[in-house]
Amino acid sequence: MKRRSFIEKTTLASMSSLLGVDIVMGAKMPSDYLPLGLQDPNPFELFSKDTRMTVLNSKPWNIEAKAHLLDDAVTPNKFMFIRNNGIIPEKPDTKAWQLTIDGESVKEQKSYPLSELKSKFKHYTYQLTLECGGNGRSEFDPPAKGNQWTIGAVSCANWTGVRLRDVLEDAGIKDDAVYIGYHAADKHLSHNPQKEPISRGAPMAKALQDETLLAFQMNGKDIPLAHGYPLRLVAGGWPASVSGKWVNRISIRNKEHDGPKMGGTAYRIPCKPVAPGAKVADADMCIIESMPVKSLITYPMSGAVLKKGNSLKIRGHAWAGELEVIRMEYSIDFGATWKKCILNKPANRLAWQHFTASIDFSKKGYYEVWAKATDSQGKSQPMLLPGWNPKGYLNNACHRIAVKIK
Ligand SMILES: Nc1nc2c(c(=O)[nH]1)N[C@H]1C(S)=C(S)[C@@H](COP(=O)(O)O)O[C@H]1N2
Numbered sequence: 001m002k003r004r005s006f007i008e009k010t011t012l013a014s015m016s017s018l019l020g021v022d023i024v025m026g027a028k029m030p031s032d033y034l035p036l037g038l039q040d041p042n043p044f045e046l047f048s049k050d051t052r053m054t055v056l057n058s059k060p061w062n063i064e065a066k067a068h069l070l071d072d073a074v075t076p077n078k079f080m081f082i083r084n085n086g087i088i089p090e091k092p093d094t095k096a097w098q099l100t101i102d103g104e105s106v107k108e109q110k111s112y113p114l115s116e117l118k119s120k121f122k123h124y125t126y127q128l129t130l131e132c133g134g135n136g137r138s139e140f141d142p143p144a145k146g147n148q149w150t151i152g153a154v155s156c157a158n159w160t161g162v163r164l165r166d167v168l169e170d171a172g173i174k175d176d177a178v179y180i181g182y183h184a185a186d187k188h189l190s191h192n193p194q195k196e197p198i199s200r201g202a203p204m205a206k207a208l209q210d211e212t213l214l215a216f217q218m219n220g221k222d223i224p225l226a227h228g229y230p231l232r233l234v235a236g237g238w239p240a241s242v243s244g245k246w247v248n249r250i251s252i253r254n255k256e257h258d259g260p261k262m263g264g265t266a267y268r269i270p271c272k273p274v275a276p277g278a279k280v281a282d283a284d285m286c287i288i289e290s291m292p293v294k295s296l297i298t299y300p301m302s303g304a305v306l307k308k309g310n311s312l313k314i315r316g317h318a319w320a321g322e323l324e325v326i327r328m329e330y331s332i333d334f335g336a337t338w339k340k341c342i343l344n345k346p347a348n349r350l351a352w353q354h355f356t357a358s359i360d361f362s363k364k365g366y367y368e369v370w371a372k373a374t375d376s377q378g379k380s381q382p383m384l385l386p387g388w389n390p391k392g393y394l395n396n397a398c399h400r401i402a403v404k405i406k
């Protein structure tokens, strides 16, 4: 909650009701004072998140899940990670919300009130995997700056909206279009209104895919404010930074989009592998597109204790950016040998896939279960770490859990 606007809008009575008790000396309180009891909003209440989620940062808010919290087939809001580069906007008046399509390569600049977007274009629902490019960053050595995500910056929810393609075609796409870039209502951390916290995009081919939506619903309800209410771009299978929240403008560009966080080392990796800790020139960094193959064991929780003689039924999800996962395996001998899991088809393209396996343990003691997915091009997850890169992106190492047999 922003301090100033909060005070402007809030009377003593409503402060009391937020606190749940009377402010006894309230009449004596300086007019621009925010009671301590209201200064530190509880993020779990503020965003309706489960209290087992991990808060990595509060300025801006960055919150991640744990593997076992992601057990649902479709991720509910309470377990969905939050990644912000700037300040979440105040809940907007949706009657006034417009989406503008502009840029060098639009035939006719157009603005669509939200109600027109919803009534004019057909609605679609897809289950889409959104993973932050920096998920797994905490494992890299030498370490990379930024939020130290472990494994919980991934989600797969149902998104409902209109196809970006239908809207762009309605405005008209010139032949020289190569990229789209989004602009949104969140504010830069510096509070400088001229600065955007992030403005990324995607090549036309991704923008025009069936599953790329301008979404107004998540899991059948209005999108929660922290996840982009009232309108968000969703481009499953690519770094989730492409999926702009609070979107109010999409530019059709005649060149690669050049908004904040498109250049330098942001959401880019060395075009060719480099040694850990190497300095890489900006010119040798390439934009991350489709995310790599990855999986998570969501049951049991690491540290599970099991009675000897009982088999353990593990389950989880696997995903592979633009590709499908074609094989899922587990190992209980630190990767020496692998056995197949049962792997389901995705609900639709770009949705994660569920897997299960039943594991028998021969002796009492400590074990680890490692999980490894392989994509339709034959690429598998690395066992411990993929190649190092300056910003610690794309850690798709095998997920591992500890199990004790007693
Ligand atoms: N407007 C806007 N959109 C944004 C961001 C942001 O800071 N501002 N963060 C991006 C990044 S880096 C990620 S990983 C996803 C996170 O989406 P979520 O918070 O809904 O999980 O939103 C993306 N879209």
Ligand SMILES: [Mo]
Binding pocket: 083, 131, 132, 133, 134, 239, 240, 241
């Ligand atoms: Mo991200």
